[in-house]
Amino acid sequence: MSKQFPADQAPIPTGPVPPAHWAASYEEEPTQASTPPQANGMTALKPFGWAKDNLFNTPLNTVLTLACLALLWLVVPPAANWLLLKASWSGSSEACREAAGACWSVIVVKHRLIFFGTYPYDEQWRPFLACALFVAMLGASGVRAFWRPWLAVAWALTLVGMGVLMWGGVAGLSYVPNDRWGGLPITLMLSVFSIAIAFPLSILLALGRQSSLPAIRTFCVGFIETMRGVPLVSVLFMASVMFPLFLPEGVTVDKLLRALAGMTLFTAAYLAEAVRGGLQAIPKGQYEAADALGLSYWQKTVLIVLPQALRIVIPPIVNQFISAFKDTSLVTIVGLYDLLTAATVATTDPEWRPYFAEVYVFAGLMFWIFCFSMSRYSQWLERLANRYTRR
Amino acid sequence: MTENAIIELRKVGKWYNSYHALRDVSISIKKGEKVVVCGPSGSGKSTMIRCINRLEAHQTGHIIVDGIELTDDVKAVEKIRRKVGMVFQNFNLFPHLTVLQNLTLAPIWVRGMAKSEIEEIAMMYLKRVRIPDQAHKFPGQLSGGQQQRVAIARALCMRPEIMLFDEPTSALDPEMVKEVLDVMTELAGEGMTMVCVTHEMGFARQVADSIVFMAEGSIIESGSPAEFFENPKSERTRQFLGQILEH
Numbered sequence: 001m002s003k004q005f006p007a008d009q010a011p012i013p014t015g016p017v018p019p020a021h022w023a024a025s026y027e028e029e030p031t032q033a034s035t036p037p038q039a040n041g042m043t044a045l046k047p048f049g050w051a052k053d054n055l056f057n058t059p060l061n062t063v064l065t066l067a068c069l070a071l072l073w074l075v076v077p078p079a080a081n082w083l084l085l086k087a088s089w090s091g092s093s094e095a096c097r098e099a100a101g102a103c104w105s106v107i108v109v110k111h112r113l114i115f116f117g118t119y120p121y122d123e124q125w126r127p128f129l130a131c132a133l134f135v136a137m138l139g140a141s142g143v144r145a146f147w148r149p150w151l152a153v154a155w156a157l158t159l160v161g162m163g164v165l166m167w168g169g170v171a172g173l174s175y176v177p178n179d180r181w182g183g184l185p186i187t188l189m190l191s192v193f194s195i196a197i198a199f200p201l202s203i204l205l206a207l208g209r210q211s212s213l214p215a216i217r218t219f220c221v222g223f224i225e226t227m228r229g230v231p232l233v234s235v236l237f238m239a240s241v242m243f244p245l246f247l248p249e250g251v252t253v254d255k256l257l258r259a260l261a262g263m264t265l266f267t268a269a270y271l272a273e274a275v276r277g278g279l280q281a282i283p284k285g286q287y288e289a290a291d292a293l294g295l296s297y298w299q300k301t302v303l304i305v306l307p308q309a310l311r312i313v314i315p316p317i318v319n320q321f322i323s324a325f326k327d328t329s330l331v332t333i334v335g336l337y338d339l340l341t342a343a344t345v346a347t348t349d350p351e352w353r354p355y356f357a358e359v360y361v362f363a364g365l366m367f368w369i370f371c372f373s374m375s376r377y378s379q380w381l382e383r384l385a386n387r388y389t390r391r
Numbered sequence: 392m393t394e395n396a397i398i399e400l401r402k403v404g405k406w407y408n409s410y411h412a413l414r415d416v417s418i419s420i421k422k423g424e425k426v427v428v429c430g431p432s433g434s435g436k437s438t439m440i441r442c443i444n445r446l447e448a449h450q451t452g453h454i455i456v457d458g459i460e461l462t463d464d465v466k467a468v469e470k471i472r473r474k475v476g477m478v479f480q481n482f483n484l485f486p487h488l489t490v491l492q493n494l495t496l497a498p499i500w501v502r503g504m505a506k507s508e509i510e511e512i513a514m515m516y517l518k519r520v521r522i523p524d525q526a527h528k529f530p531g532q533l534s535g536g537q538q539q540r541v542a543i544a545r546a547l548c549m550r551p552e553i554m555l556f557d558e559p560t561s562a563l564d565p566e567m568v569k570e571v572l573d574v575m576t577e578l579a580g581e582g583m584t585m586v587c588v589t590h591e592m593g594f595a596r597q598v599a600d601s602i603v604f605m606a607e608g609s610i611i612e613s614g615s616p617a618e619f620f621e622n623p624k625s626e627r628t629r630q631f632l633g634q635i636l637e638h
Contacts, residue, residue, distance in 0.1 A: 283481075283483075285479060285481050285483035286483060286485065288446050288479065288483060289477075289479065289483035289484070289485070291444075291446060291472065292444055292446060292472060292475075292476070292477040292479075292546075293472070293496070293497035293501065293545070293546075293549060294469055294472035294473045294497060294501045294549070295496075295497060295500060295501060296469070296501075299500050299501070303496060303500065304485055307487045308485075308486065308487050311487070
């Protein structure tokens with residue numbers, strides 16, 4: 001500016017004036033940084049003060065707080081009554097009819113059908129044992145101290161053991177063909193196996209999508225985009241109805257296996273995109289440093305790129321795992337009895353039909369337990385992975 | 392050209408699409424020679440040294456390192472990368488590995504060395520760059536100067552015959568520049584062949600056998616530090632030195 005202003009006519013600053021509380025907060029800052037100020041140190045002592053500061057500090061917040069309280073008042077007591085307080089926990093369907101709340105007796109009566117479907121009733125200890133073994137191994141695999149070579153051996157033994165238990169036909173166990181399997185074993189096996197196979201497959205697809213070889217790149221892009229472009233239901237239909245038409249006469253592939261293949265390929269396509277996100281987040285310098293040290297493509301990928309890329313994408317990968325777990329319930333359309341389908345079957349008994357809601361709440365709870373465990377585990381894994389690398 | 396050259400570039404040309412990054416760059420570096428490359432940004436100096444270990448591929452001319460010509464042949468590239476160590480501006484340490492693991496990874500996987508053997512050697516190099524006590528920390532827990540010294544030690548663990556430095560001190564806080572330059576000066580004293588892109592003119596004056604000045608993808612002039620600083624031949628060089636030595 002060239003014009004000179006007399007001191008008393010200085011131009012008014014045109015920029016926005018900082019609100020008064022900015023200045024206040026600057027003043028509050030300790031001049032000598034020694035210990036951080038105790039944020040809200042009073043809250044523990046004065047809950048009413050906290051509520052006044054946070055819930056009723058403006059008219060809008062006061063209205064919203066009251067509205068929330070009213071909503072809770074409307075929802076919580078009836079829900080608690082139905083779910084717990086006035087529920088009927090045992091006895092016949094007559095007892096349920098008189099109770100005002102949920103009829104959990106239906107679960108007591110039908111739980112074996114829900115969990116094990118049409119597996120021969122007297123043999124249901126076998127799928128129970130198989131599931132228990134499976135879940136125990138899944139849990140053990142999550143523990144860091146067990147990440148040793150023998151874990152692979154233990155898994156091989158577990159899978160053989162599960163096969164023996166489920167199919168039987170050896171060691172005095174009667175043979176149960178897998179079209180009689182149902183319920184929890186189907187849900188667990190389909191989801192875990194499809195995820196376990198899809199995950200390495202997805203890494204290859206994601207790497208292939210970035211390949212410098214056009215044939216590989218085109219194939220991977222084509223596969224991923226095709227799978228992502230169609231609903232899982234149609235993939236399952238293709239696998240179970242159309243795929244057998246292409247096979248030579250006399251060759252059959254098991255229905256369960258076909259569904260598993262369909263789910264695996266579908267999940268792999270989605271996972272591949274999550275993994276690709278991680279690959280793209282790795283700075284170019286990491287590739288260059290690995291190249292400069294003379295590492296080969298696979299050494300670079302396995303030792304440098306993937307360990308970093310996969311850490312970054314733990315949240316979307318687990319998201320996909322959870323999604324795949326719940327998607328197993330879609331295999332019902334190709335005639336497989338997963339947990340949810342078995343639950344539906346349980347509601348067809350005329351005596352217990354009125355209590356289908358309870359059955360679905362229970363099935364939902366089962367799904368939630370597994371999905372929530374995965375979610376919590378992924379949070380732990382993220383913390384572990386990022387413990388030292390945080391900058 | 393020179394008989395005993397360990398690095399030889401003959402009329403090397405490189406384009407990024409239509410941008411002409413290197414124009415007929417020819418240079419010959421003897422074993423044990425220390426060459427400092429300087430020049431304004433965008434002059435192609437980084438591109439040139441990145442061509443020497445084929446992080447960038449040249450399109451015309453020849454690059455011969457220790458008797459091996461760099462071509463699309465992957466085997467030749469791998470051989471040369473084992474002989475040539477590189478230090479980057481941004482360190483490029485592997486953040487998911489400890490300092491010691493950063494040092495031992497390539498010798499184990501590329502050179503097939505035993506873990507115990509290379510760990511001992513790695514500790515020796517860490518002592519030489521004066522950070523043996525940081526061996527089990529992760530790069531993210533170290534200061535910039537410490538990280539760059541780890542990067543130098545990492546390159547040295549591969550027992551290279553040639554070391555390339557691509558602006559090794561440009562990303563450092565001023566107070567850490569010296570600790571890195573000290574290590575580099577020491578290394579130069581041991582007879583390592585070094586090609587160093589840097590703006591540290593004090594280092595260049597003290598350590599370099601010859602200084603190469605580049606602008607617009609060409610080598611404008613090269614010569615001994617005394618010639619280069621006291622008696623620059625071209626106007627472009629005088630202009631650059633005027634700007635860089637002014638303050």
